[in-house]
Amino acid sequence: MSMEQVLKGTGSKYKYYNTSKKINIRPLNKVSLIMNATLISLAVLTVYGFMTFDYKNISIVEALAQTFYNLRIMFFEPHLKYFTLGEAFYQLAVTLGLAFLTTIIGAVISVFLGLFSAENLSSRKVSHIIKNFVAVIRAVPTVLWVLIFAVAAGLGSVAAVIGMTFHSVGYLVKAYSESFEEIDHGVIEALKASGANWWQIVFQAVIPSSITYMLSWTFMRFEINFAVAVAMGAVAGAGGLGFELFMASGHYFDLREVGMITYFILITAFVLEAISTKLKLRLKESV
Amino acid sequence: MDKDIKDIFVKRRWNKIFFFSVLAAFTIGSIIVTNFDLTRGFASFFKAVMWSVTNFYPDAEAMKRLPDILIKLRETILLAVASTTLAAVAAFAFALLGSNTTKVNNFFSLVSRGVASVSRNIPDAVWAMILLFSFGQSALTGYFALFFVTFGFLCRTFTETIDEVSGSSVEALQATGADYFHIVSHAVIPSSLPQMLSWILYMIETNIRSATLIGMLTGTGIGFSFGIFYKTMNYSAASLVVIVVVVAILIIESMSNYVRRVIL
Helix, strand or coil: CCHHHHHHHCCCCCCCCCCCCCCCCCCCCHHHHHHHHHHHHHHHHHHHHHHHCCCCCCCHHHHHHHHHHHHHHHHHCCCCCCCCHHHHHHHHHHHHHHHHHHHHHHHHHHHHHHHHHCCCCCCHHHHHHHHHHHHHHHHCCHHHHHHHHHHHHCCCHHHHHHHHHHHHHHHHHHHHHHHHHCCCHHHHHHHHHCCCCHHHHHHHHHHHHHHHHHHHHHHHHHHHHHHHHHHHHHHCCCCCHHHHHHHHHHCCCCHHHHHHHHHHHHHHHHHHHHHHHHHHHHHHHHC | CHHHHHHHHHHHHHHHHHHHHHHHHHHHHHHHHHCCCHHHHHHHHHHHHHHHHHHCCCCHHHHCCHHHHHHHHHHHHHHHHHHHHHHHHHHHHHHHHHCCCCCCCHHHHHHHHHHHHHHHHCCHHHHHHHHHHHHCCCHHHHHHHHHHHHHHHHHHHHHHHHHHHCHHHHHHHHHCCCCHHHHHHHHHHHHHHHHHHHHHHHHHHHHHHHHHHHHHHHCCHHHHHHHHHHHCCCHHHHHHHHHHHHHHHHHHHHHHHHHHHHHC
């Protein structure tokens, strides 16, 4: 007896639909369509990339083996030849100093821009203008900012700090304004009703309630800026460990010294990451 | 009771003063150690703005170089995409081993977390300088420099994602007696893929910028073009490079924002 007959026999008013077709449990909706399209295009671009790269006749296997050999020399036989341990610590301080100055200046500028770009604290129009402006600033790679400023200021710490500040501002304004926008609207309204002016609202409600977020984001930026400062030392003559690394790698070809400098950078980065993780954990607990 | 309230405010004020004086001390220390000159900083900021307005824009001569620049840009974008995708695949495998929800045993978890941590905490510029010894000035130097940092970063975010998103569904499948591979393919991947894809897109954006920097060290891609124009003081061509990079990044950013809006 077919299903149709059964339904007729019971006098069911429901029409029988042929369900022998496989039921589609994952319909091709927009979400899965876009997701698959993204994954496929990334895969295609990857294959296309590998086909077009300029390999300069380097055998990957050989070079990888060489890399592991080099890494072993670097990390197991590090030494300092062209400068002393004391100087190494001084250069580390220079790199940290560049990162710190950039973060502080960037944070101060970003607090103000972030306030004006938070939609609940400023007008929609102003917020849009600042957000788009900041997106453009963020799109320029940091090294290009530094080199552009180096034309006017000369290569050195001034150009490096100003150039690095641009990208920090682009990053922090986005982070700050998003955390300002998450503030409970009632708090702002209550203060407004009590006659508080804009600055009072900002300093009594907005900043105190988002200060933990801001600290966590700012420290994360400091962590990033440390890596950026190393790179700027190498590429844009900003000094510090990056410059020593560039000399050891590009001029003296001294793997062991590269290893020592890498240790300095790696250990500092570990410490910064540990602090940053701790800040984030504290943030999660407080929420 | 009055006294308690007062004490809290006094304490808060002292905390604030302490915090800001530490910041001030660090700032002054950094200014001294880096030889940073604040007044020169301000002066050169305005000087640089004036200079860019008068010199830093593409002219007709620079526009002739646009096709070459676009070819270099394609190389840089492909480098960023190719290194991110393969790094994501490797990172997913390591994240499975490292995550508390899906780890096989504690030893592998510790090893995979350690490898990821070392590889992300060495900055990409440093990787590039290390790899220059063995790969020379080929595209692969930049490729592996980006690969290692991306791998390390995505390992951390993927691990967090897996722990956050798929905890309950993994437990449900474990209760039905599903084996490890079924759990991964039917619980972990479906629940965490949107979030992971969002991180991959973020890393591609970041890597295009990083690839520009690394290109200057390794002599490849758009960074190399900028370096040459910059050193030969062909500023109008250099400005064209900047504009092209900005437009490319903004387009890619809006595309990935669209994808994020749909899938998340």
